[in-house]
Amino acid sequence: MLPMSTHPIPAPDDTPELLDRRVGPYGEVALRRRGPHFEVIANGTFLMDTSDGRSERLLISAALDALDGARGAHVLIGGLGVGFSLAEAAQDRRPGRITVVERERAIIDWHTGADAPLAPFAGQGHGDPRAEIVHADLMDHLRTTEDRYDALCLDIDNGPDWTVTDSNDSLYSETGLDLLERTLGDGGVLAVWSAAHSPAFEARLRARFARIEVIEVPVHVERGVPDVVYLSSRG
Template sequence: MTTLQRDPYDTHDAPGSPGGPVTLDRRDGPYGEVVLRRRGTGDGAVHEIIANGCFLMDTSDGRSERVLVDAALAALPADRAEPAVLIGGLGVGFSLARAAEEPRWGRITVVEREPAVIGWHRAGPLGGISARALADPRTEIVEGDLLGILGHAHASPAARYDALCLDIDNGPDWTVTESNDGLYSPAGLAACRERLTPGGVLAVWSARPSARFEQALRNAGFEGVRTEEIAVARGVPDVVHLGQRAA
């Protein structure tokens, strides 16, 4: 007799009101608890990632995550051939999927510190967004802490990037964990600058504008500092902060 194994992400029989939030997975990760939830069913279902009780992102609208990648590419010198991009944070996969849709990118490296998030993409419901990008030969997923990777890798050509697209917090003024503050400090921004090729671009996603962070980018030696706004349904716009290493 064959015993059918139930898909661990199949929650059709989960209790609760129709369309209400359903917890699909809950894990204790290296930086605390991470939770994957679903709201709604069928084609209208929205998946959410919660870290230590703090809402991070969902699959309802990926415009600003796509702008993060598009703006970085647009800011690069026009003659840059097959630029390499490092995406900080896999999240729900919108930034990675956008990068893989663009044939001009060369290497696409994604750094994600939560094993659970990587698993939700490789063998879970978030694969609907990222499966094609994960199969792209340009894509590499690196499990680890972004600041540690930026600060400790040797400065070989393979360890440098034409663009750094960072989306690991709700913004530089609203970090997920206290340790992430170091990424936006003078030392952290210096590490980002050193990992960029001349003329390379740093793009940082934020849930709200930060004049303080704009000044921090200038103080760290970035040129052409500016902020692109992306309107949202309610509240202040999402933004992408941009700065460029001197050519």
């Protein structure tokens, strides 16, 4: 890992600067700096940057708002990314527990320590006694956990139709939805982030959940399509 504490001055032409790259079980993960922003590239896919964060925050706030009696709620966030969703959960008094599941050690490292480049984007999340980061693949975690979550807030890909690795496809399939339903507590809410509408995924949600809300969040990119948050609950 390169020394993050040096925070080199960005190139005047805004060329991205590679700060770190690691090769792990799910391909290469890289952290780049472009001007004042950081970018995460995973397995050759641009995952996200630190320039906005509204839809990643809404993933959490909308799920909590949809819960009947959200106080004390156990919220699962999958995955950590740059930390916007964790920041949103931590600044809200309603969650009683916040479990963040992240499979990339590199991402966790970029949040850890005094000069960690991504830590500021997680707000108060890293010092919050309610929050815990679990280093695991989300599907493995869902298969093995005995916890039942009030809110499952998932943002591990660019969406159901644009996954970072093939192994993530199953999360959005009937098998993945079975697992998510099993892990969702009574009265719980499933929230799934996507960079675009996914009609096939929405149809799968509608076939098994009584209430579905599809929330669009406009993006700042010229001609960009809105981000989408799918909120689902049984009643």
